[in-house]
Amino acid sequence: METEKDVAAKQAGHLHDYYGRTSVDRGHFHTFVGSTDTETPVANGHVHNYANETRVAENHTHLMTGTSGLQVSVLMGHVHRLSGRTTVNDNHSHSYEVFTGYQRPPRNVRRRGWPAGVQVNAEQEGTEVKPRPRFRFRKPTEK
Numbered sequence: 001m002e003t004e005k006d007v008a009a010k011q012a013g014h015l016h017d018y019y020g021r022t023s024v025d026r027g028h029f030h031t032f033v034g035s036t037d038t039e040t041p042v043a044n045g046h047v048h049n050y051a052n053e054t055r056v057a058e059n060h061t062h063l064m065t066g067t068s069g070l071q072v073s074v075l076m077g078h079v080h081r082l083s084g085r086t087t088v089n090d091n092h093s094h095s096y097e098v099f100t101g102y103q104r105p106p107r108n109v110r111r112r113g114w115p116a117g118v119q120v121n122a123e124q125e126g127t128e129v130k131p132r133p134r135f136r137f138r139k140p141t142e143k
C-alpha cells in the first residue's frame with residue numbers, strides 16, 4: 001500500500017548530482033559539476049535532462065546539455081549515465097562520460113509538516129516557546 005510519504009515523495013520528484021572531467025582535446029580537459037533536472041517518465045523508467053557549463057581551461061568553457069540514460073539500479077537506489085559531446089568553443093569540443101550520484105530530493109520543496117498545534121521541542125506547559133531569532137534580512141529596528 002502507498003503511504004502518504006510515498007505519494008509526497010513521488011510528487012516532489014528527485015534529481016542527481018554529478019561531476020567529472022571531459023576528454024583531453026587540444027592539450028587540455030575541463031572539469032564540471034552539475035545537478036540534473038527532476039525526472040522525466042519514459043517507457044521502462046525515467047531519464048533526467050541536464051545542462052551545465054564546464055570550468056575554465058585555456059581561457060574558454062564549453063556547454064554540456066542533454067538527457068541522461070535510463071536509471072541503473074545500484075545498492076542504495078539508482079544512478080544514470082551521462083555521455084555526449086560538449087558544444088564547440090575555441091574551434092574544438094570534448095566528449096564526456098560519467099555516472100551521476102544517487103538520487104536526492106530537490107531543495108525548496110514544501111513537505112508535509114507536523115499536524116497543526118504540535119510544537120516540536122516544546123518546553124513543559126507554562127513556559128513560553130520563543131521563536132528562533134532571525135539574523136538575516138532584518139530591517140534595523142527603530143527606537
Ligand SMILES: [Fe+2]
Binds near residue numbers: 062093
Ligand atoms: Fe576545451
Ligand SMILES: [Fe+2]
Binds near residue numbers: 015103
Ligand atoms: Fe533518477
